[in-house]
Amino acid sequence: MRAIEAEAVVRYTDAAGLPEALSGADVLFVYDFLSTAVPGAWHAADRLRWLHIASAGVDPVLFPGLRESDVVLTNSRGVFDDAIAEYVLGVILAFAKGFARSLDLQRESRWLHRESERVAGREVLVVGTGPIGRAIARLLRAAGLRVSGAGRRARTGDPDFGDVHSTAELTEHLPAADYVVAVAPLTEQTKGMFDAAAFAAMKPSARFVNVGRGELVVTSDLVAALAGGELAGAALDVFETEPLPADSPLWTMENVLVSPHMSGDFVGWRNTLVEVFRENFGRWVAGKPLHNVVDKQLGYVPSPEVRTR
Amino acid sequence: MRAIEAEAVVRYTDAAGLPEALSGADVLFVYDFLSTAVPGAWHAADRLRWLHIASAGVDPVLFPGLRESDVVLTNSRGVFDDAIAEYVLGVILAFAKGFARSLDLQRESRWLHRESERVAGREVLVVGTGPIGRAIARLLRAAGLRVSGAGRRARTGDPDFGDVHSTAELTEHLPAADYVVAVAPLTEQTKGMFDAAAFAAMKPSARFVNVGRGELVVTSDLVAALAGGELAGAALDVFETEPLPADSPLWTMENVLVSPHMSGDFVGWRNTLVEVFRENFGRWVAGKPLHNVVDKQLGYVPSPEVRTR
Numbered sequence: 326m327r328a329i330e331a332e333a334v335v336r337y338t339d340a341a342g343l344p345e346a347l348s349g350a351d352v353l354f355v356y357d358f359l360s361t362a363v364p365g366a367w368h369a370a371d372r373l374r375w376l377h378i379a380s381a382g383v384d385p386v387l388f389p390g391l392r393e394s395d396v397v398l399t400n401s402r403g404v405f406d407d408a409i410a411e412y413v414l415g416v417i418l419a420f421a422k423g424f425a426r427s428l429d430l431q432r433e434s435r436w437l438h439r440e441s442e443r444v445a446g447r448e449v450l451v452v453g454t455g456p457i458g459r460a461i462a463r464l465l466r467a468a469g470l471r472v473s474g475a476g477r478r479a480r481t482g483d484p485d486f487g488d489v490h491s492t493a494e495l496t497e498h499l500p501a502a503d504y505v506v507a508v509a510p511l512t513e514q515t516k517g518m519f520d521a522a523a524f525a526a527m528k529p530s531a532r533f534v535n536v537g538r539g540e541l542v543v544t545s546d547l548v549a550a551l552a553g554g555e556l557a558g559a560a561l562d563v564f565e566t567e568p569l570p571a572d573s574p575l576w577t578m579e580n581v582l583v584s585p586h587m588s589g590d591f592v593g594w595r596n597t598l599v600e601v602f603r604e605n606f607g608r609w610v611a612g613k614p615l616h617n618v619v620d621k622q623l624g625y626v627p628s629p630e631v632r633t634r
Numbered sequence: 635m636r637a638i639e640a641e642a643v644v645r646y647t648d649a650a651g652l653p654e655a656l657s658g659a660d661v662l663f664v665y666d667f668l669s670t671a672v673p674g675a676w677h678a679a680d681r682l683r684w685l686h687i688a689s690a691g692v693d694p695v696l697f698p699g700l701r702e703s704d705v706v707l708t709n710s711r712g713v714f715d716d717a718i719a720e721y722v723l724g725v726i727l728a729f730a731k732g733f734a735r736s737l738d739l740q741r742e743s744r745w746l747h748r749e750s751e752r753v754a755g756r757e758v759l760v761v762g763t764g765p766i767g768r769a770i771a772r773l774l775r776a777a778g779l780r781v782s783g784a785g786r787r788a789r790t791g792d793p794d795f796g797d798v799h800s801t802a803e804l805t806e807h808l809p810a811a812d813y814v815v816a817v818a819p820l821t822e823q824t825k826g827m828f829d830a831a832a833f834a835a836m837k838p839s840a841r842f843v844n845v846g847r848g849e850l851v852v853t854s855d856l857v858a859a860l861a862g863g864e865l866a867g868a869a870l871d872v873f874e875t876e877p878l879p880a881d882s883p884l885w886t887m888e889n890v891l892v893s894p895h896m897s898g899d900f901v902g903w904r905n906t907l908v909e910v911f912r913e914n915f916g917r918w919v920a921g922k923p924l925h926n927v928v929d930k931q932l933g934y935v936p937s938p939e940v941r942t943r
Contacts, residue, residue: 407778411753414777415727422724424891428737431892434885436877438894440901444720467776468723469716568745576743582733583740585747592749 326599329606344369352609354602355379355386358401359567364388370396375615377605379598381405381457381589382538383619384511391621398619401601402626405589406460409508409536412588413461414468416560417444417504420532425582445469450502452492452518453509453537455628457589459485461506461536473498492518499526504534511538512624519543524550532558532580536588539564548574551581562588635908638915653678661918663911664688664695667710668876673697679705684924686914688907690714690766690898691847692928693820700930707928710910711935714898715769718817718845721897722770723777725869726753726813729841734891754778759811761801761827762818762846764937766898768794770815770845782807801827808835813843820847821933828852833859841867841889845897848873857883860890871897 329335338346340362347353347369355363358380367390377399378386391398419425421442430437447470451458454476462472462485474486475495483489490498492509495518499505505527509515519533520543527533533556535542544565550556558580564573567586575581605615620627638644647655649671656662656678664672667689676699686708687695700707728734730751739746756779760767763785771781771794783795784804792798799807801818804827808814814836818824828842829852836842842865844851853874859865867889873882876895884890914924929936 407754408750408752411727411777412731412750415724415731415733418720418724418727419733422721422897424724424728424733425737427891427893428734430894431885434880434882436894438896438899440899440903441717441721441896443717443900445716464777467778468720468773469776571743573743576740582736584736585739585745587747587750588731590747590749591752594749 326603328603332606332610347373351375352377352606356598358382359385361385364390367391370394375399375609377401377602379602381455382510383624384538384540387619387621387624397615398621399605399615399617400619400626401598402456402617404594404597404601406457407464408591408594409457409589410460410464412562412584413506413534413536414464416534416582417447417449417465417470417532419582420504420558420560420580421447425580446471447503448473448501449504449506450475450490450498451486451506451508452495453507454483454486454489455508455510455625457536458506458508461508462486470504496522496526499523499531500528502527502531504532507533507535507541508537509541510625511540516540517543519547521546521549524555527556529554529557531556532560534560536562539567544573544575548578551578558582560584562586635912637912641915641919656680656682660684661686661915665907667691668694670694673699676700679703684708684918686710686911688911690764691819692933693847693849696928696930696933706924707930708914708924708926709928709935710907711765711926713903713906713910715766716773717900717903718766718898719769719773721871721893722815722843722845723773725843725891726756726758726774726779726841728891729813729867729869729889730756734889755780756812757782757810758813758815759784759799759807760795760815760817761804762816763792763795763798764817764819764934766845767815767817770817771795779813805831805835808832808840809837811836811840813841816842816844816850817846818850819934820849825849826852828856830855830858833864836865838863838866840865841869843869845871848876853882853884857887860887867891869893871895 336346343362343366347366348371351374353376355378358378363386373396375397379401381402383400421444423441449465449470449472451462452475454474465472474489475492476489479491480489519541560582562584563586608615617626645655652671652675656675657680660683662685664687667687672695682705684706688710690711692709730753732750758774758779758781760771761784763783774781783798784801785798788800789798828850869891871893872895917924926935
């Protein structure tokens with residue numbers, strides 16, 4: 326932050342001190358991107374013009390007061406893309422090769438040969454066609470999987486996804502997928518989109534991967550679908566309630582891989598997040614248009630139209 | 635085997651019945667590729683002309699009696715390549731993303747955020763440049779890793795490996811690798827090549843992956859290197875003694891992933907192995923040259939010279 330301190334008065338605060346620190350501030354950098362402190366301090370935002378958040382998802386700060394204001398909202402689009410893509414490929418390979426079972430057997434010093442699945446040629450439906458979804462699609466394709474996408478607008482010939490289906494028709498396209506990857510932004514439209522009907526539409530052999538937001542999923546429906554054999558497994562990095570409560574059945578369900586909201590958090594990510602803010606701050610000071618401006622009605626940074634071919 | 639039974643008298647036998655079954659046979663198909671029964675039955679091979687083994691490695695049958703005979707030896711080259719490549723990419727991602735730790739924490743219902751490593755840009759040295767090594771190199775490159783190889787003959791411009799180093803100079807090239815993948819055939823030259831000196835040459839942050847043969851490794855040296863922090867982890871699918879004895883320290887060492895010689899054994903592999911034999915048998919009957927003829931002095935099927943560019 327030293328470069329920024331050279332050009333501005335910087336106040337560092339925790340949640341409790343936010344109202345006092347916000348008063349008189351032009352810019353708010355929400356570094357603790359899971360903080361829910363902003364709405365409660367909003368009354369003190371007397372001259373705020375720009376809010377930057379150190380995450381890709383902006384749902385924690387996209388409350389009505391910000392949405393209706395003139396405050397510009399930017400996010401950290403791009404930082405997590407490739408790390409999350411590697412994580413998704415990793416959990417797909419972990420399912421296919423039975424790594425969790427191998428580890429459990431290893432803990433018992435037990436040698437038990439099993440056959441494993443190939444991943445080449447398997448069908449993946451990536452729900453969410455922003456930059457993280459694109460990075461996932463590119464890496465999975467490179468590793469030999471077949472990928473399609475689901476987004477706001479159906480189209481063909483997308484450079485990363487090939488076919489993009491409309492999320493409005495998601496259940497029609499779920500049955501073809503061996504893996505369904507949720508990476509959509511959390512909005513009023515996407516909240517709870519993975520519900521009993523969606524899980525019922527998946528193959529019993531399909532696995533569900535969530536690296537988007539826990540609230541995309543109706544958790545009780547997911548638990549019921551896994552328990553009832555409607556799908557074969559789930560790798561979950563995000564949850565409706567985080568940390569995942571100790572009494573959640575997800576911790577102990579067979580074929581569920583739980584990780585603590587870390588899929589994008591590669592060594593060095595915190596520095597990279599500050600770097601993203603610093604670059605945008607330089608643009609702010611120079612009067613240039615900011616990068617990664619969120620459409621506050623959509624709830625994410627709209628992608629430029631991708632030319633179909 | 636029905637297609638073969640239509641063209642030949644087929645005798646099926648276990649190890650005990652092998653001498654009797656072998657007497658008078660022209661062809662021996664070693665379907666149990668870990669069987670050690672062939673040398674002890676060799677005296678009964680009174681008209682054998684061809685031995686086919688349902689594996690890529692031929693070390694279990696390459697004893698002096700076969701080597702010195704005129705019996706042609708063929709293997710199942712090609713069947714396992716892509717499945718093993720997926721397994722190797724999977725364990726590399728498992729290390730980078732800390733999946734074993736995530737699973738251990740999950741078993742305790744414990745939420746503990748950690749940072750993870752990227753795999754893009756990491757250096758991998760693949761020791762063994764046969765078709766399995768090539769498949770590994772291609773897949774890892776596709777996933778963004780940097781790959782070089784080690785084989786009999788140093789060269790540059792290899793289409794899969796780029797640079798291939800001479801295994802005679804292996805220790806010079808080990809320090810650069812973040813991951814070292816052992817997939818060389820087991821021969822007198824390669825036996826025990828991964829010893830204390832080799833592990834000492836690796837970075838303390840490096841991980842070792844063995845999908846070749848357990849005897850490529852001096853196991854006690856590997857255990858000492860892991861215990862002493864000379865390398866950061868190992869994923870082992872093959873072992874000097876298989877099944878791995880229950881009292882082996884490898885089962886319980888931190889950062890060791892043990893799997894039961896299954897990396898190539900995808901669903902359908904057994905049918906594919908019979909298919910490979912059936913195709914070669916068709917060539918035999920038709921008097922055509924067999925596929926996958928092993929050089930019994932080298933101990934593997936020599937690759938055609940790859941044109942350097």
